[in-house]
Amino acid sequence: MNSSSITIVISLVVLFGLALLISTGMRRNKPKGEYVPNLTKYKTDQELETKHLDKVLTVAVLVSSLLTIMIPLYYLGEERRQESFVEEFDEVSVERGEHLYEEFGCGNCHAPDGSGGAASYVEKRSGVTVTWAAPSINNVFYRYDDNEVRFWLIYGRANSPMPAWGLAGGGPMNDGQLDDLLAYLHHIQVPQVDTLIAIESNINSALLRLETADIQIGNEIAKQYELKEEIEAASSRLPVAIDLLNQVEKLLKTDEGIDTDLDGLNDSVEQKLSDLALISSESLGTALFSLDPNEEKTSPLRGDLSMAKSFLSQLESQVINLTITTENRSKYLDNVQQSLQFLNEALESKRWEVSFQEIADSTFSGDYDTAERAAGLFNAYCARCHTAGYSAGVSYTQEIASGGLGPALRSGRANVQFKNREDMINFIISGSAIGKPYGVNGVGQGRMPGFGTALPESDIALIIDFLRGMVPDA
Numbered sequence: 512m513n514s515s516s517i518t519i520v521i522s523l524v525v526l527f528g529l530a531l532l533i534s535t536g537m538r539r540n541k542p543k544g545e546y547v548p549n550l551t552k553y554k555t556d557q558e559l560e561t562k563h564l565d566k567v568l569t570v571a572v573l574v575s576s577l578l579t580i581m582i583p584l585y586y587l588g589e590e591r592r593q594e595s596f597v598e599e600f601d602e603v604s605v606e607r608g609e610h611l612y613e614e615f616g617c618g619n620c621h622a623p624d625g626s627g628g629a630a631s632y633v634e635k636r637s638g639v640t641v642t643w644a645a646p647s648i649n650n651v652f653y654r655y656d657d658n659e660v661r662f663w664l665i666y667g668r669a670n671s672p673m674p675a676w677g678l679a680g681g682g683p684m685n686d687g688q689l690d691d692l693l694a695y696l697h698h699i700q701v702p703q704v705d706t707l708i709a710i711e712s713n714i715n716s717a718l719l720r721l722e723t724a725d726i727q728i729g730n731e732i733a734k735q736y737e738l739k740e741e742i743e744a745a746s747s748r749l750p751v752a753i754d755l756l757n758q759v760e761k762l763l764k765t766d767e768g769i770d771t772d773l774d775g776l777n778d779s780v781e782q783k784l785s786d787l788a789l790i791s792s793e794s795l796g797t798a799l800f801s802l803d804p805n806e807e808k809t810s811p812l813r814g815d816l817s818m819a820k821s822f823l824s825q826l827e828s829q830v831i832n833l834t835i836t837t838e839n840r841s842k843y844l845d846n847v848q849q850s851l852q853f854l855n856e857a858l859e860s861k862r863w864e865v866s867f868q869e870i871a872d873s874t875f876s877g878d879y880d881t882a883e884r885a886a887g888l889f890n891a892y893c894a895r896c897h898t899a900g901y902s903a904g905v906s907y908t909q910e911i912a913s914g915g916l917g918p919a920l921r922s923g924r925a926n927v928q929f930k931n932r933e934d935m936i937n938f939i940i941s942g943s944a945i946g947k948p949y950g951v952n953g954v955g956q957g958r959m960p961g962f963g964t965a966l967p968e969s970d971i972a973l974i975i976d977f978l979r980g981m982v983p984d985a
Contacts, residue, residue, distance in 0.1 A: 601694065608695025611688055617648075620672065625649035625699050630672035634903045637853040638846050639731070641903045643672050646895065649699050650706045654942070654960035657693060662957065664689055668916065671902065706965055710891075717890035718883065721865060724905045728858045731906045732851065739847045745836035751794050752833055755787055756826040762787075763819060771804050775816040778804035784819055797825045854906055863908040865890075874980025885977035886911070888970050892962065893917075912978065917959065925978040928953055932975060939963075939971050 554563060612618060620630040627647035634641045651660055664684070665677025676682035677689055684692070720727075762784060768777030776784070781802035792799040800818055803809040810818060836843060871882035889911065890898070896917035900907035912920040928950040929935035938949050942961030949955055962971060 604691045604694040605698045607688075608691035608693070608698070611684070611692050612695055615676065615683070617692075620645040621648050625696070632672040632903070634900070634907050635670065636900065637850050637907060639735070639850045639853070639907075641907065644895075644902045644904075645672070648696060649701050650965070652697065652700055653703060653706055653964040654962060659957050659960070660693060660696065661689060664692065670916075703964060707967070710966065710970065713891040714884060714887035717894075718887045720890070720905055721863065724861070724863055725858065727904065728854060728906045731904070732854050732858070735847055735851050735854065739844065742836055742840060742843045742847065745833045745840065748795060749830070749833040749837055752791075752826060752829045755791050755795075756823070756830055758787060759784065759819075759823050759826060763823065772807045772815070774807040774814060776802070776819060781815060781819075784822065788822060791822075791826065795826075795829050797822070797829065857906050862910050863905050865911055870977060870980070874976055881973065882977075884970075885973040888966075888974050889977055892966065893974065912981065920978050921981055923979075923981060925975070925981075927951070932979065935975050935979070936968065936972055939975065940968065 618625075618628075620628050622628040625648040628645045629642045630645050632641055632643040633639070655663075661677075663673070665675060665682070666680035667673045667675035667682070674682065676684045676692075678685055762780045763776075765777060765780055768779050770777050781804045785801045788797070788800050791797040800822070801809065802815045802818065806815070808814050813821075865886045867879055867883045867886060870886060871877050871879045875881045875885070890901070894901040894908075894911065896915055897912055897920050899909035899913045899915045901915065910921065914920070918924070925935060929938070930951060934950065938959075940961060940963035943949060943953075943955030943957055943959035945955055945957040947955045
């Protein structure tokens with residue numbers, strides 16, 4: 512039994528005794544006759560100064576005793592009560608943060624569990640709509656502290672799909688909501704050992720990206736040709752979409768006829784809608800479905816009437832999109848042509864390529880495996896900020912360490928900023944802090960994360976040696 516329970520039990524016992532005493536004291540023989548209250552004889556001085564006074568003093572002693580017992584007991588449980596209040600507050604904050612994470616669609620880009628995902632974005636060099644790699648945030652506090660994460664939430668990341676979420680940055684969340692979202696992010700952080708275990712797979716993914724670069728660009732080029740065909744076909748598909756839309760609208764307004772399954776659609780209407788869905792799927796690429804006049808729910812998840820309305824909505828969207836595409840046909844085709852030119856040039860120039868043998872010879876005494884690991888580490892953990900176009904995909908990636916959100920590190924820049932190798936290693940371990948100097952003439956802004964809890968010092972040293980050994984550009 513804890514102290515709170517003991518306090519309650521003792522308090523109830525004392526109160527019971529107090530109530531019993533008072534009730535006993537109030538019992539007295541009632542007068543035989545009824546008297547007007549102001550004519551009733553009150554207690555004598557003898558009674559007031561003896562029995563009545565004794566009762567009052569007894570009650571006072573009992574109350575004092577009760578307080579003497581309760582206050583220390585209450586104090587003994589106060590620390591735990593305060594801790595429980597904090598725990599409850601934190602739990603509620605996490606719950607609110609989870610709702611915000613879902614409401615504002617954070618998981619659409621970063622995955623429901625924060626393990627990382629992708630977002631659609633128009634790459635500025637090419638004008639191509641790309642699948643931008645969104646980083647994992649279920650390990651973000653191994654690199655950033657709360658204030659730094661709050662900064663990214665408030666202001667977003669310019670020139671990327673990450674929007675501003677805080678009011679100061681033009682977003683929808685106030686400070687309290689940001690606190691809740693941060694609490695939720697803390698809640699979903701994976702154990703540090705999981706982050707360290709993932710190092711090898713991250714390196715392998717970065718190296719595989721280099722190995723399959725030509726295939727990836729080939730796929731990008733094929734997508735652009737498919738887009739070109741869709742733009743050219745829009746003018747011929749538009750009349751078909753308009754005709755199908757008109758027919759579906761007319762069918763859904765039909766009231767006459769037999770409705771066997773009582774789903775709000777006549778049997779003949781369901782059959783015609785199924786036929787139109789097949790035509791639409793073949794000519795416009797809309798979702799194919801079939802309605803059964805004898806079943807209210809042909810699909811176990813949705814009613815037939817709901818599916819029919821969804822079909823109407825799809826056709827409305829098709830008409831809008833095809834109209835816009837037809838009206839802007841020349842502009843869109845020009846954009847596709849520019850995109851194809853960019854991608855073909857990228858395929859020819861291969862700016863993303865890294866010569867592991869050159870790195871091995873210049874920096875690691877000919878050790879190819881070490882050079883490969885060093886470059887893989889840089890691409891896996893540093894290129895997102897320090898290589899232009901990296902997050903947009905290999906097709907849009909420029910020379911390694913060419914600079915993006917963070918500064919370029921090519922051409923011996925690392926040696927210019929950090930005269931001492933150990934200073935640079937320590938900087939990568941701890942990251943930058945606002946207003947604090949680093950290197951020769953750097954001033955921290957709190958944007959450079961620390962990797963001391965995400966990477967072992969041996970791997971950090973490999974990255975540093977790779978950068979410090981880079982041959983200056985011609």
